[in-house]
Amino acid sequence: MTFTATSLSVPAPATPAGDRQFEDMARAHVAGRADLAYRDEILDLVSWRRLADAGLWRAGVPERLGGHGGTWRDLALRLADVARGGGDLGFVLSLIAHAGLVRALTEYGTPWQHEHFLRPLLDGEVGATALTEPHGGSDVAAARTTAVAREAGGWSLTGVKDHITNAPVADRAMVLGRVPALGRRDITLFLVDLSGPGVRRGPAEELLGLRSSPTGALLLDEVPVPAGAVLGTPGDGLRTLYDIISFDRALYGLVIAAYLGPELDRAVAYTRERRAFGSAILDHQYVQGRLTDVRIIIETARATALAGIDALVEGEAEASLRCSVAKFVGSEGLVEAATHLMVLHGHLGYTRGPQAQVVQDALGTLIAGGTSDMQRKNILNQMLAARSR
Template sequence: MISHFADSALRPRYMGMAADSVGKRAESCAADGRLDRDSWQELSDEGLWRLPVPVRWGGTGGTWWDFVAAFEGIAAGGRDLGFNLSLVAQAGLIRSILLYGTDEQKETWLPPLMSGSVGATALTETTGGSDVTRIRTAARQHQGHFLLSGHKDHITNGPVADVALTLGRVPEHGDRDITLFLLDLRSEGVTRGPVENMMGNRTSPTGPITFDQVRVDATNIIGGIGAGIEAIYNTISLDRLLYGVLAAAYLDPLLEDVLAYARSRTAFNVPIADHQYVQGRITDAKFAVEATRWVSYGALDALLKESPQTSLMCSVAKYHAGETLKLGTETALRVMGHRGYMEGPHTQALKDALGTVIAGGTAEIQRKNVFNQMRRLSSTH
């Protein structure tokens, strides 16, 4: 499917670029727990964020299929899962601005985001977790603008982002008050907490953001007061399917490593690749990778066509992403045995992969959404 819609040169181009930048810095960035801003800037300069943006707004006039092709290249070439999770967070922010932003908002916010600024999508709160409707962050009107107060937790890119798409409430508006605000995180009243000390994905800095009477002009509300839920669900849908795209692209070279090792390592006088139990483990991982890849492509197709199946498909993609990453990285460790278990790239990959079963909506939330969508779609027939 993707070959029909994307520039076929994008994947290898960005793969080579990421191998020379992200891949070479990943280990030191993980040790320091920091985002690789140098690689982020290099990829931005190369036009990554311009790919899905119309020429009118400074983009190259490509499609989200083009972005996915480049994103796959970065995942396969850079081989840094955390860095790619930070890319996912920014992709959703850009899509929200493109879909729901005014001309003024696009003119203001897209140029810096395409040129190297880092974005975050600040949804999660301590009390709500994956249930974004339980947020408490709220804004009150004051002399023609809004003052936003509240606390967000576990925000991808939160400690380092320049811009945040923030979900909050406007209680004066009534029951339908959930609203999206675009914020410059250098504004007075914004405080970022320390980077969370996570087990994995340390190259994707995550942490809290607190807002204390932060001024937000009415021109920086995305989609209007009360329109936040529709817009954020569209953003979440893109995030979820990108996890699936990432899982498949990231695991492709890892399985190549596993296969090469299995062919070179001997046991009982034959390469372990000749043993059926090893073949079974490797093929189980391959089955999962291909299923995840193609359901994610299907989810993107559904999203772009505004299909009634979109939410369901994106949750299926996200669910498979976490499970497939877990299976693929565990397969590498099992096939490589003690060598795989020693601290190094394969243990790091497994630690990173485990984070994806909870990040971006837990596996259990995906099951809940799929069931609810099945029930909804069944009742419409």
């Protein structure tokens, strides 16, 4: 059986508005600056602000808070459009880090937080979620960042956050810390203006891939935090956090599927042109097998991601589990797909260039957003919790 380019190409799902505004914008702006951003290891803030000005972040946010309404599925599909049109996976992962904070503020924020944190993020400021620390990695419960009450009111926050997406350029962040005075349950989420006193940034890290998504450290030295800048309830930060990061995890699967679509289309075109043993290599079953494996990965990643996002929107008990499945399937599948795409291009795929970059970026998704092992841990914990209910 012989496959054709038409049968393997990946159609773009319709956006909620029935158009492809953000895919077209990403193609016009993000794609054109992607090579420069990757080479200079910077976040493309020009494209970031253009997308914000067009209302990217207002999807899913209620109109009373300055949004366009809808659900978080709407925002997720817009991010997928950017991934499909822009072809810059690092840029999209920075968008995901920001999206999680937008949702967190919308779902758990107070009117003061909506005014001072959410609205600037909707308008184009860059957000970050600062959880990990040098000694603990994914074990956020081992955080040592500490907050103590100030005599003048509010908190004084001290600690080091490491490997934080967007840290070198972010304007505002949600920072996980501890309040020892609360006792055993002391993990608390603080909203921090990163332009304020006591905040320093470490240098941007030199990454193997995803170089257009800058990461680095935040060094907090007695940073004053207003009393009203605690997200959720003091001491109940872990429960709030688990819901917040679930959305990020599902987004990984969705944007990976969208990002892979154009990569597969280009690979199909290449295999039609490249000839070996007297015919186009597309005619050979081993090539067809690799191409169809990539398409299967795309479909599986998209389906599991949408299942997770829809479960979050509906408040289903297994939402966290499904979002971890989406992250696992998406990142592990991307590494497999990237390897297929590299091998299909032979020696050319292993030289420094687009195919090698896809592999480098893919490997980063195994760690960013929570490692595959952490997703397995969460899936198991959710399975056991469901049995005990």
